[in-house]
Amino acid sequence: MENKNEHLSSSLATLNLLKSDLICSICLELFRDPISLECGHNFCAQCITCHWDSGVPESQPPCCPECRKRCDRGKLVPDVRLRNLLENMNSLQQKMPSDICSAEAKPLQLVQAEPSRDISLCPEVLDQCLNHPQVKNSPVCLISVMGEQRTGKSFLLNYLIQGMQGLESKDAQWMTGGRAQQRFQCAPGAESITKGLWIWSRPFILERNGGKVAVFLVDTEGSISPGQDKETNAKLVALSMLLSSHQILNVSRMLKQTDLECLEMFLHIAEEIGEYFKMEPVQHLNFLVRDWFYPATFGKKAGQTHLTNVTQNISDKYPRIWKILKNQQACCYLLPFPGKKVASSSNGKPEDMDSDFYQYLHDYITDVCSSATQHVKKHSDGQILTGGKLAEFITRLSHQLTKKEFGFYSSFDSIATELHDMRMLEAAKKELEDFVKEQDTSTKSTFASLKTLPETMRKRLSDKNDAIIKHLKETLKSPGKSQIMNDFEKEIQKIVKDFQDSYRKRFCGQTVALGGLVGGGILAAAGGIVGIGVAATVLTLEAAAMATGATVGATVVGGGIGAGIGALVGRAKGKETVPEEEEKKPLFQDDE
The missing domain is CATH 3.40.50.300 (P-loop containing nucleotide triphosphate hydrolases)
Known part of the structure; x- marks a missing residue:
């Protein structure tokens, strides 16, 4: 009896090994009419044909779904080796007792x-x-x-x-097929x-x-x-x-x-x-x-x-x-x-x-x-x-x-409350992250950044943070929401602070870089304050200079770059950093 069981186990292992080598990667089933591509990969003849017909434009050569190598539709070769393996597997499966093939299921x-x-x-x-x-x-x-x-x-x-x-x-006849067992x-x-x-x-x-x-x-x-x-x-x-x-x-x-x-x-x-x-x-x-x-x-x-x-x-x-x-x-x-x-x-x-x-x-x-x-x-x-x-x-x-900090409090209904609060917290965090990403993207260019002082950015972030916190306090339902709110505020304050620090460094770097341009004579520093119209002109001329290699000089008229910007960007070679007290002075502002 032991020899018979060993033989059945060996046969089952062989059957499983055969099956693993005979699966089409498109339909995830045993091969039907297996063919070989030029690259050596195998598929059902119908599967690869349908894949190419539905997913490859006629103007492009077809590719192997696995290795992406180009293939010739006219060089599909029936795989006799795989066909023989399929026949051997079917023969082995038919000779085995009906319950052996599912013996591994449990x-x-x-x-x-x-x-x-x-x-x-x-x-x-x-x-x-x-x-x-x-x-x-x-x-x-x-x-x-x-x-x-x-x-x-x-x-x-x-x-x-x-x-x-x-x-x-x-x-x-599945119900009377002799398989009524407690499985x-x-x-x-x-x-x-x-x-x-x-x-x-x-x-x-x-x-x-x-x-x-x-x-x-x-x-x-x-x-x-x-x-x-x-x-x-x-x-x-x-x-x-x-x-x-x-x-x-x-x-x-x-x-x-x-x-x-x-x-x-x-x-x-x-x-x-x-x-x-x-x-x-x-x-x-x-x-x-x-x-x-x-x-x-x-x-x-x-x-x-x-x-x-x-x-x-x-x-x-x-x-x-x-x-x-x-x-x-x-x-x-x-x-x-x-x-x-x-x-x-x-x-x-x-x-x-x-x-x-x-x-x-x-x-x-x-x-x-x-x-x-x-x-x-x-x-x-x-x-x-x-x-x-x-x-x-x-x-x-x-x-x-x-999660240890995610407590439940002895009722079926409580888990729904916890899940609701979890959803609200994740949505609030994502809202802040999306807002920060939007601010980051919109101030990437030098002049876009110079129009938004670090103090202005700080206020924007603070206002958004306060609005999110206020809404969250109204929507959370857990009895312990005070502690939840404290933990959440610490988490999002870190997000805000990290971006504020990053933005301030970038702002300072961009003003220093612009100061280098002024110090090098690329931009002419003159007295007065840059007006809104002049700022637009500078922005336009900066783009032209980038494209043509031209310099922006005396063409900037009607005020030029004056005291407000000069204090920050008129430093020789742009070596100095920007004093923190200067952050609150706008670089671009209306003429008076």
């Missing part, structure tokens, strides 16, 4: 929930899943299951795995309770409009269970909301008021995450009511009736749930009791199920799996998110949630 803990109320994201798992070559640049749909502990979330997820496998292989494992130990967030390691690749969608399944710790730590649960919900484009709220017997109260808070969190990351906060919400006790009223239609009855006249109490229902982003499904054999067993085999439960479970899983490609993750503007981009967002949010 649940991985993406987020750990620590006893200290901290959460930690596992970057390796994130990279293995969302940054996988087949997923990184592809649309993704993540189906997450949330709900109370011990309500059969893992049971549901394991049948979703079977449904997805059946959809991939086009196997209509989403709970946390080790007697409690058998999921901890943190777990994600199925292998994406299910489904077709959508001629392309591919990577579908993942996610198991969430019992986030609405009484007695659970609210701070940890709020963080887990935030990450789960960010991950998911199809959320299943798994409840027992009926949709209760406590479920609605928790859901309303979850949706508040989702709104803030959506605002922060510019994403659609809730794309599809699915209420799954297990062990529904009224006979002959099961399925989706009955579920919609139940949802309507429960949520009548809730617009005031649960405005966010009402909004989801109004926009038809939610549905409800009722499942009957599975039967005594299933209830008393940990296996949940199809042959142990009551006939009604078997049929309704089959229909529900089929509906969720077949609709997955309709619920790809999106930005709020409708732009589709790739796996790699979603991984970036998850990393950013995880970093914010674990």
